[in-house]
Each structure stands twice: as C-alpha cells, then as structure tokens.
Amino acid sequence: MAGELQLNAVKQVNNRKYRNWKVHLFPIPALLIYGLFIVYPLLAALSYSFFDWNGIRRGEFIGLANYKDLFTLEPFSGMFWNAFQHNILYFVVQMVVQNGIAFLLAFIIYQKIRGAEFFKIAYFLPRLLSVIVVGFLWKLILNPNFGALNVLLGKFGLESLQKAWLGDPKTALMAIILVNCWFGIGFAVLIFLAGLQSIPKELIEAARLDGARGMIILRRIMLPLMVPSIMIMTVLTFIQSFEAFELVYAMQGSQGEPYRSTDTLAVYFYRLAFGGSSGDSTAIGLGSALAVVLFIFICTFTALLLKYMRKKEVEM
Known part of the structure; x- marks a missing residue:
C-alpha cells in the first residue's frame, strides 16, 4: 500500500513537471516571429553596413566607411542632418501640441463632465x-x-490664409506633424486619463481640507503622481x-517634397536602401548604416530618458 502511494506521488510529480515543461512551448511561435522580423533584419543591417554594394550585389568589406560617408560625404551628410532636424521638430511639436492638448482633455474628462464616455470614444476613433x-484623407x-480646408477659409472670407499646405516648404512639414497629432491624441488622452484615475482620491481630499x-x-x-504616465507618453x-x-510617405512620398522639407530619417533610409519613387539608385550600405545609427540613437536616448524620468519620480 505504501509502495503504491509513493508510486502515485512520483507520477503526480512527473505529470506536474511535464505540464510545466509544456508551458514553455507557448512563447516559441512569438519568439520565432520576433526573431524573423525584428532581430534578423537588425543583425542583417549591421552586417550590410560594413560592405560596399553595387546595386543589390555585395562587394568587399569596407569597415566603417559607410558610416563615415553618411556623416561627412555630400549630399548624404547634408540630407542626414536635414532629416534629423525635422525629426527633432516632429518630437517637440508632438510633445507640446499632441500631449499638451491630450492632458487638458483628459483632465476635463476626469472632472466627470456629462458625456465623458462619449468623448473618450470620440477622441480615440x-x-x-x-x-x-x-494620410490620403x-x-x-x-x-x-x-x-476642404481652403474651401472653408474661402467661405469665411479668409482667402488670404489659403495656401498650398503641402506644396509650400514653410508649411508642409508642420501640416504633416499636426495631422499626426490629430491621429495620436486619443491614445494620449487614455494614457493620461488612466494616470489621473489612479491617483488616490483621499490625497486630493486631504489637500482640499488643507x-x-x-x-x-x-x-x-x-503631476508628481502622474510621472509614470508622463514618462510612458x-x-x-x-x-x-x-x-x-x-x-510622411502617404502624404508626400519618399522624396521629402517639396525640396526635402518633409524628409525624416526613416524616409531618408527608405530612399537610400530601396531607391526613391523618382528612380533613385539604391545605396544599401549607406541605408544600413543609417538604420544602425537610428537604432542606436533611439535606444540610447530612450534609456537616458527613462533613467531621468525615474529619478524625477523618486525625487517627487
């Protein structure tokens, strides 16, 4: 009898170990997809950036020459820094306009206004x-x-404000950024609203009593208690x-028109690696070098930003 009980206990342990082992199989498909479409392209781009390329034919190993050309050889360096400035402007305007308006809207909804649920859905649509x-819309x-915009301006007697919004180098990039803000504002509203709703009401009531x-x-x-939400956004x-x-591609194509005024680093990478819509030749080595530089810059700056925001969270 004791032997049978011991045997059953061993079987139960073995079955439990088998079930636990099977659990580890479930992430494998996701890891394979991630490795195929994320890790492999990154490693391939890193490898390609160290070679000379004749069209799509790989040439000899040239080390860091592609990186040097990207930063020092014209017209590549000029277009790189031009696109980099546009990305910085993209970030600044989105932080001020998109996230600023989103926080204001989230704060208004947080006040339990009538139709709050409708507004949350409307902003996210x-x-x-x-x-x-x-982009095409x-x-x-x-x-x-x-x-529609110029037609409305004309109907209100504001013909002087009518422009070729995407045809003027002074307004094209800003128009695209503001469209991006319109597109992303709903997601930011939900993030900020979640942060506001996570604040204990007891703290607010205690502050009012004081x-x-x-x-x-x-x-x-x-604001101090919303640092995690602000950090995420x-x-x-x-x-x-x-x-x-x-x-940018949907509204202006891959050439950064007009006159490279809407170029971003991702659009510039596409044009280098795959050629532009006007039939530009490919520069796979330079494109790969740009992809690696962009990846390192985003990872490094994001890590520093997270470290800074966490430090501010602790101080607050």
Missing part, C-alpha cells in the same frame, strides 16, 4: 484608422484647389517621432 488612410483635405485649490492641487499632487512620442515614416 481616429486611432482606429490606418495611417495610410489618414488629409492629403485631400489640404489640397490647394478643392481641399486649503489647496485648483492649480496648486494639479501642480503639487497630481514621452518615451512613446520620442520613438514614434524618430520612426515617422508611414504618414
């Missing part, structure tokens, strides 16, 4: 659309001849700004 669809709206009101509560109580905005491609 643009996010459900494809970026390519959004706004390209029609901003059309200088029959676009005589704190309005902006003092917002600045001294709410800052990091996501930075990554999205420096990977900006789909919307």
Whole structure:
C-alpha cells in the first residue's frame, strides 16, 4: 500500500513537471516571429553596413566607411542632418501640441463632465484608422484647389490664409506633424486619463481640507503622481517621432517634397536602401548604416530618458 502511494506521488510529480515543461512551448511561435522580423533584419543591417554594394550585389568589406560617408560625404551628410532636424521638430511639436492638448482633455474628462464616455470614444476613433488612410484623407483635405480646408477659409472670407499646405516648404512639414497629432491624441488622452484615475482620491481630499485649490492641487499632487504616465507618453512620442515614416510617405512620398522639407530619417533610409519613387539608385550600405545609427540613437536616448524620468519620480 505504501509502495503504491509513493508510486502515485512520483507520477503526480512527473505529470506536474511535464505540464510545466509544456508551458514553455507557448512563447516559441512569438519568439520565432520576433526573431524573423525584428532581430534578423537588425543583425542583417549591421552586417550590410560594413560592405560596399553595387546595386543589390555585395562587394568587399569596407569597415566603417559607410558610416563615415553618411556623416561627412555630400549630399548624404547634408540630407542626414536635414532629416534629423525635422525629426527633432516632429518630437517637440508632438510633445507640446499632441500631449499638451491630450492632458487638458483628459483632465476635463476626469472632472466627470456629462458625456465623458462619449468623448473618450470620440477622441480615440481616429486611432482606429490606418495611417495610410489618414494620410490620403488629409492629403485631400489640404489640397490647394478643392481641399476642404481652403474651401472653408474661402467661405469665411479668409482667402488670404489659403495656401498650398503641402506644396509650400514653410508649411508642409508642420501640416504633416499636426495631422499626426490629430491621429495620436486619443491614445494620449487614455494614457493620461488612466494616470489621473489612479491617483488616490483621499490625497486630493486631504489637500482640499488643507486649503489647496485648483492649480496648486494639479501642480503639487497630481503631476508628481502622474510621472509614470508622463514618462510612458514621452518615451512613446520620442520613438514614434524618430520612426515617422508611414504618414510622411502617404502624404508626400519618399522624396521629402517639396525640396526635402518633409524628409525624416526613416524616409531618408527608405530612399537610400530601396531607391526613391523618382528612380533613385539604391545605396544599401549607406541605408544600413543609417538604420544602425537610428537604432542606436533611439535606444540610447530612450534609456537616458527613462533613467531621468525615474529619478524625477523618486525625487517627487
């Protein structure tokens, strides 16, 4: 009898170990997909950046020559720094306009206004659309001849404000960035609203009992406790700004028109690696070097940003 009990106990342990072992099989498909579409392209780009290329034919090993040409050889270096400045502007405007308005809207909804649930859905609806669809939609709206924006300006007697929004180097990039803000504002509203709703109401009530009101509560109580939400949106905005491609491509193509005024690093990479829509030749080595530089820059700056934000969270 004791022997049978011991045998059953051993079987149960073995069955439990077998079941635990099977659990580790479930992540394998996701890891294979991640390795195939993320890890392998990164490693391939790193490898390609050390070789000379004749079209799509790999030549001899040239070490860091592609990186040197990217930063020092014209016209590559000029286009690189031009696109880099545009990405910085992309990030700054999104932080101020998109995240600023999103925080204001989230704060208003947090006040339990009538129709709050409707507004949450309404703000998030643009996010459900494809970026390519959004790009073509706004390209029609901003059309200088029959676009809705210029038509409305004309109806209100503001003909002086009518422009070829995507045809003017002074307004093209800003128009695309503002469209991106419109597209992403709903997601930012939900992140900030979640941060506001996670604040213990007891703290706010205690502050009110101590005589704190309005902006003092917002600045001294709410904002410090919302650092995690602010950190999340800052990091996501930075990554999205420096990977900006789909919307720019949908609205202006791969040439950064007009006159490279809408070039971003991702669009410039596409043009280098795969050639532009005007039939530009490929430069796979330079494109791969740009991809590696962009990856390292995003990872490094994101890590520093996270470290800084966590330090501020501890201090607050």
